[in-house]
Amino acid sequence: MIMSPKPENSARIAVERVARSATGSAPVRRLGVGLAFLALAVVLPLVAKNFLIFQTTQLLVYAVAIMGLNLLVGFNGQFSLGHGAFYAVGAYTAAILMDRFGVPYAWTLPIAGLISFAFGFLFGLPALRLEGVYLALATFALAIAMPQILKLSPLEHWTGGVQGIVIAKPEAPLSLPLNPDQWLYYLALTVTVILYVCAQNLIASRSGRAMMAIRDNPVAARSMGINLALYKTLTFGVSAGYTGIAGAMGAIVIQFVAPDSFSLYLSVAILVGLVVGGVGWIAGAFFGAAFVLFVPNIAEGISKGMSGAIYGVFLIFLIYVMPSGVGGLLTAVQSMFQRDKL
Numbered sequence: 001m002i003m004s005p006k007p008e009n010s011a012r013i014a015v016e017r018v019a020r021s022a023t024g025s026a027p028v029r030r031l032g033v034g035l036a037f038l039a040l041a042v043v044l045p046l047v048a049k050n051f052l053i054f055q056t057t058q059l060l061v062y063a064v065a066i067m068g069l070n071l072l073v074g075f076n077g078q079f080s081l082g083h084g085a086f087y088a089v090g091a092y093t094a095a096i097l098m099d100r101f102g103v104p105y106a107w108t109l110p111i112a113g114l115i116s117f118a119f120g121f122l123f124g125l126p127a128l129r130l131e132g133v134y135l136a137l138a139t140f141a142l143a144i145a146m147p148q149i150l151k152l153s154p155l156e157h158w159t160g161g162v163q164g165i166v167i168a169k170p171e172a173p174l175s176l177p178l179n180p181d182q183w184l185y186y187l188a189l190t191v192t193v194i195l196y197v198c199a200q201n202l203i204a205s206r207s208g209r210a211m212m213a214i215r216d217n218p219v220a221a222r223s224m225g226i227n228l229a230l231y232k233t234l235t236f237g238v239s240a241g242y243t244g245i246a247g248a249m250g251a252i253v254i255q256f257v258a259p260d261s262f263s264l265y266l267s268v269a270i271l272v273g274l275v276v277g278g279v280g281w282i283a284g285a286f287f288g289a290a291f292v293l294f295v296p297n298i299a300e301g302i303s304k305g306m307s308g309a310i311y312g313v314f315l316i317f318l319i320y321v322m323p324s325g326v327g328g329l330l331t332a333v334q335s336m337f338q339r340d341k342l
Helices: 008-045 051-075 083-100 105-127 132-150 153-159 178-204 206-218 217-225 228-254 262-276 284-302 305-319 325-341
Strands: none
Touching: 008 051, 008 178, 051 083, 051 206, 051 228, 051 262, 051 284, 083 105, 083 132, 083 153, 083 228, 083 262, 105 132, 105 284, 132 153, 178 228, 178 284, 178 305, 206 217, 206 228, 217 228, 217 284, 228 325, 262 305, 262 325, 284 305, 284 325
16 A cells, blocks of 8 residues: 655655756856856947946956955955055056066966965964954955055166156957957956856865865864864965955056055955945856945935945945845745745
C-alpha cells in the first residue's frame, strides 16, 4: 500500500522545489540582464552625442573606483575614507608616464594599477593595528594629506605643482572610424568589464570566501587557519589597485590632473557611491556612480546657490527609502515576487 504524503510535507516539498528552481534560474537571469546592458553600452556611442559619451565614460571610471572600495568595505569589512588618495596616485602615474616618458596611454593603466596596489599594500601594513573608526581616521588623514603632498617642491618637477599636468587626448588606433570620445568610451568600457569579471571571480574564489570570513568573524576565521594579516593587506592592495586604474582612466579622459582635483570630496563621493549602490554588491557600483555623477548636476540645475543642500536632501531621502542601497531594494523586490509565486 502506497502512503500519500502529508499535506504539510507536500507543501514543504513544493517550497523546496520552487526555491531550487529560482536558485537555478537566477544566474541565467543575471547573465541575460548583464548581456542586455552590455549590448546597450556598446551601441550607445554610435547614437549619442559626444557630451553624453563623455559623461558615460566618467560614470564607468567612477564605477571602477567604487568597485575597488566595495572589495575592501563590503567584502572584507575594512572601512576607508581615503580612496581618493589612491585615485590620485593612479591619475598622476598615468599623467607622468605619458607626459614625461612618452609611455603609450594603454600601458599606463596596468602600471597605475600595480603602483596603486603597492601603495595600498604598504598602507595596509600599519593599518593592521587599526579597526573601525580608527582605520577610518587614518585613511581620512591620507585623503587630507595627498593634495598637499602633490604640491611639495621636491615633487614639483614630476607633478607640475599647483599647475598640474595637461595630457593630450589619444586618437583611435588602426584608423578606426571613431572620434576620441567614442574611442575612450570603448576603452573604459572594456577595462570596466574586465575588472568587473575579475571582481566577481575573486569573490567566488577561495580567497574571496576568506575575505568574507574575516569580515563576518575574525576570531573564527583565524581559528580556521586564515592568515588575517595577509588577506587584509592584500585586499587593501587590490582595492587600491582598482581605484588607481580608475584614476588613470579619469586622467586620460579629462586630459588634466592637478592636486586640488583630489580633495577629500573625491573620497567622500566614492564612499557615497558605494552606499547608494549597495555595500557588498559589485554591480551596485554602476548605480552609485550614476548618483555621484548626475545628482550634483541635477541639484545645481535646480538652484546653484543651494546645490549642496539639495544634494544632501536627495541623499538623505535615498538613504531613508533604500537604507541598504539599490542592491538591498532589488533583493527585497525579488524576495517579494518569490513569495507571491509560492
